[in-house]
Every structure is written in C-alpha cells, then in structure tokens.
Amino acid sequence: MQQPPVARRQPTLRERHGESFEDPYAWMANRDDPDLLGxxxxxxxxxxxxxxxxxxxxxxxxxxxxSRIKETDLSVPVRHDRWWYYSRTIEGQQYPVDARVLLTDQPERPSLEGDAAPAGEEVLLDQNAAAAGHDFFAVGASEVSPAGDVLAYAADLAGDERYDVRVVRIATGEVLDEAVRQTGGSLAWSLDARYLFYTRVDEAWRPHQVWRHEVGTAQDGDVLVHEETDERFFVGVGASRDDRHVIIAIGSKTTNEYRILDAAEPLGEPRVVAERRQGVEYDIEPVGEHLLVVHNARRTNFELAVAPITCTSHDEWLPLDVTSEDEYVTGVDGFEQFIAVSLRREGGTAVRVIERSTTSSAPAGLGEAHDVELGEPLHTIRVGTNAETSTPTIQLVWESLVTPRTVIDYDVATRTSTILKRQEVLGxxxxxxxxxxxxxxxxxxxxxxxxxxxxxxxxxxxxxxxxxxxxxxxxxxxxxxxxxxxxxxxxxxxxxxxxxxxxxxxxxxxxxxxxxxxxxxxxxxxxxxxxxxxxxxxxxxxxxxxxxxxxxxxxxxxxxxxxxxxxxxxxxxxxxxxxxxxxxxxxxxxxxxxxxxxxxxxxxxxxxxxxxxxxxxxxxxxxxxxxxxxxxxxxxxxxxxxxxxxxxxxxxxxxxxxxxxxxxxxxxxxxxxxxxxxxxxxxxxxxxxxxxxxxxxxxxxxxxxx
CATH class of the missing domain: 3.40.50.1820 (Alpha/Beta hydrolase fold, catalytic domain)
Incomplete structure (x- = not known):
C-alpha cells in the first residue's frame, strides 16, 4: 500500500439543543457493516x-x-477450609492452571517441585484445556462450593464480556451443568450448592437482574431474584468471606444499595441493608454478627461504621471514628481478631489494622489501631487474598516503581511481616x-x-x-x-x-x-x-x-x-x-x-x-x-x-x-x-x-x- 486507507464518507446530520454536527462516519456505528470490517x-x-x-x-x-519472566511459576497458596488454593503457570502455555492441595498432605504452603506441580495437587480448572479451540478465553468468576466439592466458573470466549457458566465436580471433572449462558459474569453459591446465583444483562448489556439456578436443570426454569429497572444502576452478586451470605450489590456512579440473603435459605427474599439515597455510596463487609459499612453519608472522604447483621436502615449505622476527615477510606476487610481499613492519604495508599477483642466494650470489639509501615515512601499497598476469617495474620501486597510485587504475611499482634513471595526478575x-x-x-x-x-x-x-x-x-x-x-x-x-x-x-x-x-x-x-x-x-x-x-x-x-x-x-x-x-x-x-x-x-x-x-x-x-x-x-x-x-x-x-x-x-x-x-x-x-x-x-x- 502506497497510501493509508481512506474510509467512506457518508455525512449524517445530528441536531441537538439548537446545534448541528455533520458526522461523515456515523455509518460505522454498524459494526457488522462489511465496509467497516474492510x-x-x-x-x-x-x-x-x-x-x-x-x-x-x-x-x-x-x-x-x-528473559526476565519466570514462566513456570506458582502464586502464593491461600488457605481456605481444608485446602491450599493457588494458580500456577507453565512455560509455553498461555493460561494458568487453578489448583489446590489438601492441608493433610501439605501442612505448610506448597511449592513447585522443580518445575513440577506440588505433590497431591488436585486441578480445579486448567484454563489451557478450557481455552482449546478458542482464540480468546477469560474467566469472569470462579467459585468453589462451600463444601469444596464443586466448581462453577464463567468464561468469556469472544472478548465481549458475556460469560457462559460451567459447573463441574472437582474430583472427577464431570460436567454437572452447562445450561446458564450469556451472563454478566458474577456468581454465588447457596450454602448447600444446590443453587447458583448469577446475573443477566439487558439489551444495552447492563447487568440488571439476579437469577437463581438449580444445578442440573434447564435455564428456562430459573427464578428471578432481583431486577433493577433504573438504567443508571448495575447489579452484581457474590458471597461473604464465610459463605454465610449471598450479597447483591446495586450501584450507579454516585449511589449504592445492598441486599443480603442467608445462603442457607436460598429460596428466601433478599433483605435491603439500607435503602438507596441519591448521592450516598456505601459498601458492606459481613463479619460474624456485624456488618462493617464504608459510606459517605457524612464525609466526602467516607468513613467506617458498624451495624448488626440484620440491619435494614442507615439509622443503624454506628460511626467507629477510626479515620480522620482528610483520609479517604476505600475499603474494609473484617476478621475475627482484627479489621483492616484501606486508605488514601497524601497521594498514596495505606492499610490501618485495628485489633478486636471479645472483652472490649467498644463497638465491634475494636481496640488499638496502627498503620502497616513499609519503609518505602513511594509505594502501593493493598489487602491481598484472605479467605479465612479466623486468621491471626493478613496477606498484604506491596510494590512500587522499583520494587517488584511482593506478597507479605503480616502478623497483627507482633506487627511483623514475612515475605511470602517477591516477583522474580530473571537475570x-x-x-x-x-x-x-x-x-x-x-x-x-x-x-x-x-x-x-x-x-x-x-x-x-x-x-x-x-x-x-x-x-x-x-x-x-x-x-x-x-x-x-x-x-x-x-x-x-x-x-x-x-x-x-x-x-x-x-x-x-x-x-x-x-x-x-x-x-x-x-x-x-x-x-x-x-x-x-x-x-x-x-x-x-x-x-x-x-x-x-x-x-x-x-x-x-x-x-x-x-x-x-x-x-x-x-x-x-x-x-x-x-x-x-x-x-x-x-x-x-x-x-x-x-x-x-x-x-x-x-x-x-x-x-x-x-x-x-x-x-x-x-x-x-x-x-x-x-x-x-x-x-x-x-x-x-x-x-x-x-x-x-x-x-x-x-x-x-x-x-x-x-x-x-x-x-x-x-x-x-x-x-x-x-x-x-x-x-x-x-x-x-x-x-x-x-x-x-x-x-x-x-x-x-x-x-x-x-
């Protein structure tokens, strides 16, 4: 080609608010037009x-x-229930393998044996095998059932973020269900794994509904659990850290609402945590019999409150006063022995840990607070993957423009950290x-x-x-x-x-x-x-x-x-x-x-x-x-x-x-x-x-x- 391509011009007049604009390429809105593809x-x-x-x-x-990337590698294994969960990559293969090892087989965190998988590995999802025959493959959600015997995952096979769901029995690889198609990508199990909750999208591809699917049945028998008719709002579904609750998240750019359902009562009606109020954003974290709530009802930079798990109104939110007005609260993670508050201040990130005690009379049993110190002034720190609520330590992820991604295990009581893994730069x-x-x-x-x-x-x-x-x-x-x-x-x-x-x-x-x-x-x-x-x-x-x-x-x-x-x-x-x-x-x-x-x-x-x-x-x-x-x-x-x-x-x-x-x-x-x-x-x-x-x-x- 001696000259760059020249697209067809076909002027189309747009008139709005007394102003006109001639758009010569409006015809490209039809993405199936052969001229556009050409x-x-x-x-x-x-x-x-x-x-x-x-x-x-x-x-x-x-x-x-x-030459700098360790192509055969293992993520930091995370303990949940009876298993260590991790993903690993294999040199020459495009996608990771998601797997686990029983704690009884390996009481300590498993590691690669040379380039081989850890001993006793049970594969959850080999994404390379699942991607075979497809030019594109991405997992939107992957959820192991509360009992640990079944996996549900949602896969996008085109790049359009529309996900088909597959349910498999982990031990045998038997496919139990492939009925749920074209979902929004988020999933949650009922406690008995009989039901799977998922989202559907509307004609504008907005996740607007939550449905309940009985595993092993046809999709046309699924039950609508929630529908969001306000087009400003997206809907998602997930589970609490302890699997006790199915959580429906409803949000626009400026307003949120949450609904919560007892995962042991999947046929029940989700309960509104606090009715939406225009301009009020909030997020919830169930922990035991409490809800931790991050919200901006009183502060531009958000604050942390606590409410009973049965909360139905913002009137039940009790301020915890663990942050100042110039600290931007971006999230909270709750555990039995402590909570971790994610913050922004002075242009950077921080994590504040607040210990809990069963003998404390303070709300949610909160006690002394301290910030995790890293010793590097320009850095990014965030809370990592923490599946267990009873843990005395918290996984944190830290990196900077010069420090490779580092996963640490932070002991809250002793305020000491152990490096679990630092991204290896070969050479x-x-x-x-x-x-x-x-x-x-x-x-x-x-x-x-x-x-x-x-x-x-x-x-x-x-x-x-x-x-x-x-x-x-x-x-x-x-x-x-x-x-x-x-x-x-x-x-x-x-x-x-x-x-x-x-x-x-x-x-x-x-x-x-x-x-x-x-x-x-x-x-x-x-x-x-x-x-x-x-x-x-x-x-x-x-x-x-x-x-x-x-x-x-x-x-x-x-x-x-x-x-x-x-x-x-x-x-x-x-x-x-x-x-x-x-x-x-x-x-x-x-x-x-x-x-x-x-x-x-x-x-x-x-x-x-x-x-x-x-x-x-x-x-x-x-x-x-x-x-x-x-x-x-x-x-x-x-x-x-x-x-x-x-x-x-x-x-x-x-x-x-x-x-x-x-x-x-x-x-x-x-x-x-x-x-x-x-x-x-x-x-x-x-x-x-x-x-x-x-x-x-x-x-x-x-x-x-x-």
Missing part, C-alpha cells in the same frame, strides 16, 4: 507494512520480556539501579498535581532523556505506582517513565475525583498538560522526546490533549480510546451510556452538558492542524468502547491530514480476537506489548542504538 483490515495491513522494519526490534523486546534486578520520586506540577487553576516517575540511575536528567507520560483520570480510579518487568526495557534504554495523577482519579482523595468529572472534566486534560510541562521545564525529559499513553477513558485523555496541546508530545498511544464520547453518551441503547451520565453529564436533556462534551470530545474536534505521531489500538469485540469510536477518529484524522505533506504518521491496529483488555493469552499479550514498545521507540528515538 476498513479495519486495510488499516491493519497499513500498520503491518509501515512497521515491517521494526520486526527485529519487536522480537528483541519480546525476548527481553521473556537479576537491583532496585538501587533505579531512582523513583514524586514531582509536582501546577495546573492553570493553581492545583498541585502529583507525578510519580522512575528512571535508571545513570540516565542524565539534563533535558535530553526521552520520556513516557501515562495518564487515566476518570471514575475515581487511581493510577498508583506499580512495578513492571516490561517497563525495564524502556528504563534500561535511558527512558524516564512517569504517571500523571490527574484529577478525575482519587489519588488525593474523593474531592480529587469530583474535581475531574462533569462540569470540571477539563481539569483532567489541563492537569496532564501541566505535568508534561513540569517534566520538560524541570529538565527531566527532552521537549522533543516526550510521549504519552492512556487507555479507555485514558484514551479520551489522549485524544483531548492531542487537540489541546499537540506540540507537547512527539508521540501518543491511545489504547481502546473513548474518543467519540458525545455520540456514545447520546445513545441510551449503548452499553455504559446511561450509567455514565453521572460521570460526564446527560447531554440528551442538558444543553450545557452537551456543549461541554462537544467542546472536548476528540472526534468532534479534529482539525487540520499538526498533531503528534499516533498509535491507536483497539479490539473488535470490545463492549466497553466499541471499535467504532477509534475507527471514526482515525478516519477523521486521516481526512484532515490529506493535504498536509508534513503530517505525522498514524498507525491504527485492531486485534480481532480480543476484548477491552486486549488479547487473553499471556504470550500473545507480550508480543502485542513488544510491538507497541517497538513503535514507541521508533517514533521517539529512531536512531537509538539497540
């Missing part, structure tokens, strides 16, 4: 041809990835070879925006280094520092990697999220540009060697900054990008549209919300001005961000560039067998990431020696 195939061919010279580099990077990894630190940018409105960055200690910070700035900034999701074996290929080539903790996330507390949504959404974009400017002005990176990346809502961020500040970046990678946001949010029949109104605004009824989204939606603001080099990646079966959106955006960019001989290159690649998170097999993912990294290096540092 266009995607042509773009894939163009990307392949334009990057053919990068194949040796991509292969080099792929082998670098593999050796010395955190001291790298420097991580926090920078602060100043946004146009004066807000101080944190930046986390890392580089090799030998990388000169004299304004010459290439850099990659990552961003997301939506839904209150925080982009906390994480360790990446794959990133080492950049750092060892002299790159700086940075995360812009822009508003729209919750890094600095709940108000940080609120300041980056609805009418304040523009802060997300200007924050990101301010972070880019800080890196350049501080001599951290070169002005002409700075790249940016973001996916999904972070892809919207990428599209917005390409329009807002195209001169700041040499290259931008937008992954599964939400770049035709206004068109999507205007259509209530599409997945995630109505529930998104509380995030972006309701442009259907609100002229101001329409005008605001119209002002920043990347697709509708494409002009003929210069833009950075672009890599746009997406998946054909993505149901969160339809392939239509990046296809329209790229087509519009190409049309705008048609008379620009100096236009920077655009590469657009669609994974055919993939979902919102890309391909499912790990080797396929590594090859995809290696190719993307090769493109990044070529676009920013084309003369860099390999």
């Amino acid at each position: 266009y995607l195939e042509a773009e894939n061919r163009w990307a392949e041809e334009r990057t053919a010279h990068l194949q040796p580099l991509a292969e080099t990077i792929y082998e670098e990835f593999r 050796g990894h010395d955190p001291g070879d790298y420097v991580q630190r926090r920078e602060w940018a100043t946004a146009p409105d004066g807000a101080r925006v944190p930046i986390s960055l890392v580089h090799h200690r030998d990388t000169p910070l004299d304004g010459t280094a290439p850099g990659l700035l990552n961003g997301y900034g939506a839904y209150g999701i925080s982009s906390d520092p994480w360790f990446s074996v794959l990133r080492l290929s950049l750092l060892q080539r002299g790159w700086v990697f940075a995360i812009a903790h822009v508003r729209g996330g919750s890094e600095m507390g709940r108000s940080w999220y609120d300041a980056g949504k609805l009418e304040h959404k523009g802060n997300t974009f200007t924050d990101f540009v301010a972070c880019a400017d800080r890196l350049v002005e501080g001599g951290v990176v070169a002005a002409d060697r700075l790249a940016a990346e973001g996916g999904s809502a972070g892809g919207l961020l990428m599209g917005a900054v390409v329009n807002l500040a195209p001169d700041r970046f040499r290259f931008v990678h937008a992954s599964v990008p939400f770049v035709d946001a206004l068109t999507t949010i205007l259509d209530p029949s599409l997945p995630l549209s109505v529930i998104e109104w509380e995030e972006w605004g309701n442009p259907v009824e609100d002229a101001a919300a329409y005008a605001l989204m119209r002002s920043y939606s990347p697709y509708e603001n494409v002009t003929g001005k210069a833009h950075p080099a672009l890599l746009v990646t997406t998946s054909l079966h993505d149901t969160r961000v339809y392939v239509t959106e990046p296809a329209k955006w790229v087509a519009a960019l190409r049309w705008a560039d048609r008379d620009r001989p100096d236009a920077r290159p655009i590469l657009f690649r669609t994974e055919i067998a993939a979902g919102h998170g890309g391909q499912s097999g790990r080797y396929d993912q590594w090859r995809q990431w290696a190719w993307e990294t090769a493109v990044l290096l070529d676009m920013v540092t084309p003369a860099a020696p390999e």
Whole structure:
C-alpha cells in the first residue's frame, strides 16, 4: 500500500439543543457493516507494512520480556477450609492452571517441585484445556462450593464480556451443568450448592437482574431474584468471606444499595441493608454478627461504621471514628481478631489494622489501631487474598516503581511481616539501579498535581532523556505506582517513565475525583498538560522526546490533549480510546451510556452538558492542524468502547491530514480476537506489548542504538 486507507464518507446530520454536527462516519456505528470490517483490515495491513522494519526490534523486546519472566511459576497458596488454593503457570502455555492441595498432605504452603506441580495437587480448572479451540478465553468468576466439592466458573470466549457458566465436580471433572449462558459474569453459591446465583444483562448489556439456578436443570426454569429497572444502576452478586451470605450489590456512579440473603435459605427474599439515597455510596463487609459499612453519608472522604447483621436502615449505622476527615477510606476487610481499613492519604495508599477483642466494650470489639509501615515512601499497598476469617495474620501486597510485587504475611499482634513471595526478575534486578520520586506540577487553576516517575540511575536528567507520560483520570480510579518487568526495557534504554495523577482519579482523595468529572472534566486534560510541562521545564525529559499513553477513558485523555496541546508530545498511544464520547453518551441503547451520565453529564436533556462534551470530545474536534505521531489500538469485540469510536477518529484524522505533506504518521491496529483488555493469552499479550514498545521507540528515538 502506497497510501493509508481512506474510509467512506457518508455525512449524517445530528441536531441537538439548537446545534448541528455533520458526522461523515456515523455509518460505522454498524459494526457488522462489511465496509467497516474492510476498513479495519486495510488499516491493519497499513500498520503491518509501515512497521515491517521494526520486526527485529519487536522480537528483541519480546525476548527481553521473556528473559526476565519466570514462566513456570506458582502464586502464593491461600488457605481456605481444608485446602491450599493457588494458580500456577507453565512455560509455553498461555493460561494458568487453578489448583489446590489438601492441608493433610501439605501442612505448610506448597511449592513447585522443580518445575513440577506440588505433590497431591488436585486441578480445579486448567484454563489451557478450557481455552482449546478458542482464540480468546477469560474467566469472569470462579467459585468453589462451600463444601469444596464443586466448581462453577464463567468464561468469556469472544472478548465481549458475556460469560457462559460451567459447573463441574472437582474430583472427577464431570460436567454437572452447562445450561446458564450469556451472563454478566458474577456468581454465588447457596450454602448447600444446590443453587447458583448469577446475573443477566439487558439489551444495552447492563447487568440488571439476579437469577437463581438449580444445578442440573434447564435455564428456562430459573427464578428471578432481583431486577433493577433504573438504567443508571448495575447489579452484581457474590458471597461473604464465610459463605454465610449471598450479597447483591446495586450501584450507579454516585449511589449504592445492598441486599443480603442467608445462603442457607436460598429460596428466601433478599433483605435491603439500607435503602438507596441519591448521592450516598456505601459498601458492606459481613463479619460474624456485624456488618462493617464504608459510606459517605457524612464525609466526602467516607468513613467506617458498624451495624448488626440484620440491619435494614442507615439509622443503624454506628460511626467507629477510626479515620480522620482528610483520609479517604476505600475499603474494609473484617476478621475475627482484627479489621483492616484501606486508605488514601497524601497521594498514596495505606492499610490501618485495628485489633478486636471479645472483652472490649467498644463497638465491634475494636481496640488499638496502627498503620502497616513499609519503609518505602513511594509505594502501593493493598489487602491481598484472605479467605479465612479466623486468621491471626493478613496477606498484604506491596510494590512500587522499583520494587517488584511482593506478597507479605503480616502478623497483627507482633506487627511483623514475612515475605511470602517477591516477583522474580530473571537475570537479576537491583532496585538501587533505579531512582523513583514524586514531582509536582501546577495546573492553570493553581492545583498541585502529583507525578510519580522512575528512571535508571545513570540516565542524565539534563533535558535530553526521552520520556513516557501515562495518564487515566476518570471514575475515581487511581493510577498508583506499580512495578513492571516490561517497563525495564524502556528504563534500561535511558527512558524516564512517569504517571500523571490527574484529577478525575482519587489519588488525593474523593474531592480529587469530583474535581475531574462533569462540569470540571477539563481539569483532567489541563492537569496532564501541566505535568508534561513540569517534566520538560524541570529538565527531566527532552521537549522533543516526550510521549504519552492512556487507555479507555485514558484514551479520551489522549485524544483531548492531542487537540489541546499537540506540540507537547512527539508521540501518543491511545489504547481502546473513548474518543467519540458525545455520540456514545447520546445513545441510551449503548452499553455504559446511561450509567455514565453521572460521570460526564446527560447531554440528551442538558444543553450545557452537551456543549461541554462537544467542546472536548476528540472526534468532534479534529482539525487540520499538526498533531503528534499516533498509535491507536483497539479490539473488535470490545463492549466497553466499541471499535467504532477509534475507527471514526482515525478516519477523521486521516481526512484532515490529506493535504498536509508534513503530517505525522498514524498507525491504527485492531486485534480481532480480543476484548477491552486486549488479547487473553499471556504470550500473545507480550508480543502485542513488544510491538507497541517497538513503535514507541521508533517514533521517539529512531536512531537509538539497540
């Protein structure tokens, strides 16, 4: 191909709130249109041809990835009832094997015997065998019955996050049930494992119903347990840590409601814990005869309360006063001897442990509190997998930009920790070879925006280094520092990697999220540009060697900054990008549209919300001005961000560039067998990431020696 593909233009007029917009690519909304599929195939061919010279580099990077990863490995076994549960990977195989070992066979945590499975292993689910014959395979939920003899798992075979359920007898592998199809992916057992609870989706693919299925019967005999008619709300179902309760979670972007059912009485009626109140979000954690409740009824940053397990109203919530107003409470885990509160403060994460005593007169028997100390100032800590309520220790997961993912067992009474597993980096990894630190940018409105960055200690910070700035900034999701074996290929080539903790996330507390949504959404974009400017002005990176990346809502961020500040970046990678946001949010029949109104605004009824989204939606603001080099990646079966959106955006960019001989290159690649998170097999993912990294290096540092 001598020229990039040109998509068919078929102008369609949209008129809303007295404003008109002519959309030449509206026809791409039909994802089955042969012309769209042909266009995607042509773009894939163009990307392949334009990057053919990068194949040796991509292969080099792929082998670098593999050389650092222990391909045959074992997760940290977790004790539950009579078993140790774990998953393990096998060199050459795409997916993990989920398995367990009896405590009577191995009283201590099992380990690999060389590269062989632990002695006495019983396989729950070999995902490689289950994936055979399918180009895509992902498990949405996997639940062992309370008695431990039956497994139910929900599998997505296309990437569209629609799950078919299979029930098997663990000891023999006998398939007991395959009747439940096209579910929302969440599952819960009744205590006797006679019934399985699951969710169904509506025409907009919104999980809106909870059904009860009797194992071994036809799906058409299933019983509707709960239906959510308010289109702003999603529904999920799960079980409490002790399997005593089936929990139905109902939530919008700003409001929650929970219903709870005794798992020993599966035919009963779920009880409302507290009726929904607009703007009040809450979460529950059953522990013994109490409910721990995290809520924002009185505090922007949430607080912790306790209620009886029989609670039916928020009036029964008793404040525990274990956090301050400037600490953002993000979750709680309850155990017999202590509780663990997950927090955010000063831009970072923390875990506060509060001991419990049967002799204490305080609510829920709470006693002395302390925070887990790690000794690394810039880190991410979270509560890991803890299946037993009677445990005296808690599993925590800790990592940073330089410290590999580390699983520790923390003894609450002695306040000491034992490392159970640290992610192994083959070939050796010395955190001291790298420097991580926090920078602060100043946004146009004066807000101080944190930046986390890392580089090799030998990388000169004299304004010459290439850099990659990552961003997301939506839904209150925080982009906390994480360790990446794959990133080492950049750092060892002299790159700086940075995360812009822009508003729209919750890094600095709940108000940080609120300041980056609805009418304040523009802060997300200007924050990101301010972070880019800080890196350049501080001599951290070169002005002409700075790249940016973001996916999904972070892809919207990428599209917005390409329009807002195209001169700041040499290259931008937008992954599964939400770049035709206004068109999507205007259509209530599409997945995630109505529930998104509380995030972006309701442009259907609100002229101001329409005008605001119209002002920043990347697709509708494409002009003929210069833009950075672009890599746009997406998946054909993505149901969160339809392939239509990046296809329209790229087509519009190409049309705008048609008379620009100096236009920077655009590469657009669609994974055919993939979902919102890309391909499912790990080797396929590594090859995809290696190719993307090769493109990044070529676009920013084309003369860099390999």
